[in-house]
Amino acid sequence: MTSTATPTPAPTPATPALRPAQIPPNGLYEGRRVLRRLPDGVAERPYELFDVAPQSATIGAEISGVDLSRPLTPALREELDRALLEWKVLFFRRQHLNSAQQRAFARNWGELETNPLLETGDSDDVVRFDKGASGPPSFENVWHTDVTFRTRPAMGAVLQLREVPERGGDTMWADMAAAYDNLPQEVRDRIDRATAEHDFLPGFRRFYGPERLAPLQDVFPPVSHPVVRTHPQNGRRMLFVNTSFTTRIHGLERAESDELLRLLFQQAHVPEFQVRFRWQAGDIAFWDNRATQHYAVNDYGNARRVAERVAIAGDRPH
Structure with a gap:
């Protein structure tokens, strides 16, 4: 009888030793992004009254075939509203609206609001940004959502560039629904029912002294908003805190809140949550202030950049 020897297994290579290394916690997360443009249950539908050219996966679309100087029909207004909900910021090239036409277009979405903290144009509800060597300071080089220090922050805004620098001066927008979708579940669990304080002072202290700001403290006391708001039209959950105005999360110690x-x-x-727009004179951007943050890029030195913005009054976030 012949015996068969059991072969000796080859030795398993030792796992190479690595030096201790750890990325600091609570940083930006690597990997694949969830880029969900439409809310669950909302189907894609074609547009019949204009052409839509998407500018990114989830945010930003250029609209052509619409003359904003003319009154909107109910059907056109409905389609533009649907496009705004789907793309969050709409771009219209070379419209060259006067202030009255710009205000009339914005009023299709509600009453206009004023802002006593900013320079005005032809009327109190037109904010004018005239930037150059001697222009007044304004919100540039910072991600923010407009006027979240109000009890009812703006629903949206219509911005037109009247004069553009030869180079630079772009504006970027970020999709805050995608920002929320891509947070780790444990972070979402911490913030889904949390509220935060918003105050105008941190943002405007960079521009104005106590003499200008002190009288407005009673006009704009700190307000509380949900950290994650629900869009009133489509039910989408969106991150609703921003660098300029959100000061603390209620119920947490200061260090934990920070x-x-x-x-x-x-x-x-x-970057996957963003769109960047290169302006030409007469261009219009119309954005959903409930669902976005934006960033005006000041990379044009002392060149002149003139913009006018009309803001549409909003609802109380929930």
Whole structure:
């Protein structure tokens, strides 16, 4: 009888040793992004009254075939509203509206609001940004959502560039629904029912002294908003904190609140959630202020950049 020897298994290679290394917690997260443009249950539908050219996966679309100087028909207004909900910021090239036409277009979405903290144009509800060597300071080089220090922040805004620098001066927008979707589940669990304080002072302290700001403290006391708001029209959940105005998360110690806010603020910085628009004179951007943050890029030195913005009054976030 012949015996068969059991072969000796080859030795398993030792796992190479690595030096200790760890990325600091609560940073930006690597990997694949969830880029969901439409809310669950909302089907894609064609547009019949204009052409739509998407500018990114989830945010930003250029609209052609619409003359904004003319009154909107109910059907056109409905389609533009649907496009705004789907793309969050709409771009219209070379419209060259006067202030009255720009205000009339914005009024299709509600009453206009004023802002006593900013320079005005032809009327109190037109904000004018005239930037150059001697222009007044304004919100540039910072991600923010407009006027979240109000009890009812703006629903949206219509911005027109009247004069553009030869180079630079772009504006970027970030999709805050995508920002929320891509947070780790454990972070979403922490913030889904949280509220945060918003105050106008941190943002405007960079521009004005106490003499200008002190009288407005009673006009704009700190307000509380949900950290994650629900869109009133489509039910989408969106991150609703921003660097300029959100000061703390209620119920947390200051250090814990600061750490969590730093993490949430970083979500606007993810390129996959952004769209960048290169302006030409007469262009219009119409954005959903409930669902976005934006960033005006000041990379044009002392060149002149003139813009006018009309803001549409909004509802109380929930």
